[in-house]
Amino acid sequence: MSGGSALLDRLGDRLAGLRGRITPDAAMDKITWFRAGGTADALFQPADEDDLSAFLKSVPREVPVTVVGIGSNLLVREGGIRGFVVRLSAKGFGEAKAIGENRIEAGAATPDKRVAAVALEAGLGGFHFYHGIPGGIGGALRMNAGANGVETRERVVEVRALDREGERHVFSNAEMGYAYRHSSAPGNLIFTSAILAGEPAPREEIRAAMDAVQHHRETVQPIREKTGGSTFKNPEGTSAWKEVDAAGCRGLMIGGAQMSPMHCNFMINTGTATGYDLELLGETVRARVLENSGIRLEWEIKRIGDFKPGHEVDEFLGQML
Structure with a gap:
């Protein structure tokens, strides 16, 4: 029995009466803009705020509940997500x-x-x-x-x-x-x-201000790629992309994951990247920036889920912090 089916069987009638949609063994690569990642035991999309409240009151506290948005700034690890993932519906929210x-x-x-x-x-x-x-x-x-x-x-x-x-x-x-x-x-x-x-x-x-924003994005960001937006937060006194570039990581690739040659604080899936490829690339960049400038870049992309056995990734590749 799959993790999702076991979870729903375990909860039984607790979920009766919910109006939202429950999907067992939900493929998270269908949700994230990276188009990579493992599965969630179950995905719940509540109909509205009342439905979400009823769900939270029905699910035992020991069952993990993870909230995701539209998946644009999200990296899901290959081992997947235990418990429920909640994604608010467009119709209700x-x-x-x-x-x-x-x-x-x-x-x-x-x-x-x-x-x-x-x-x-x-x-x-x-x-x-x-x-x-x-x-x-x-x-x-x-x-x-x-x-x-x-x-x-x-x-x-x-x-x-x-x-x-x-x-x-x-x-x-x-x-x-x-x-x-x-x-x-x-x-x-x-x-x-x-x-x-x-x-x-x-x-x-x-309108002019919005047009300027759009022009800037189209000019300097890889907006037509499978990307999670800015990968790292800007450190105090500098820009993340400058530190990534100075460490020689512009265009760096691991598997199907690449730091964009166009904007090197954007990580992209060139077509075959796994969650492991993406996170390993990110930590490789963090390690090289730390070695080059002493700056510890912080992730802006949210990373969730379990590592697949044998595909664990240490922060800064395990360098002494």
């Missing part, structure tokens, strides 16, 4: 609309680009940077996503979330504890929606 004065309400599964489009329609400035981020609002809230000199924390008014017990919470901007590419909000929270604020601006100015 993917809407964005202008509300009140200068505000937008967005579900956590809403693509960032959609929020930028809604802001344009409403004549709200300050959201143009989302036009260039290939992710969803849930991930942006968790990691304080930013681009073109603007960060999510500058737009957040409040965030709605569920905890592991299915209880609802509302967090203010200050309570999210934002820092560079980081939120200190508890890791067991599942963000469901947010209220964001902008400033009135002429639509032609907003």
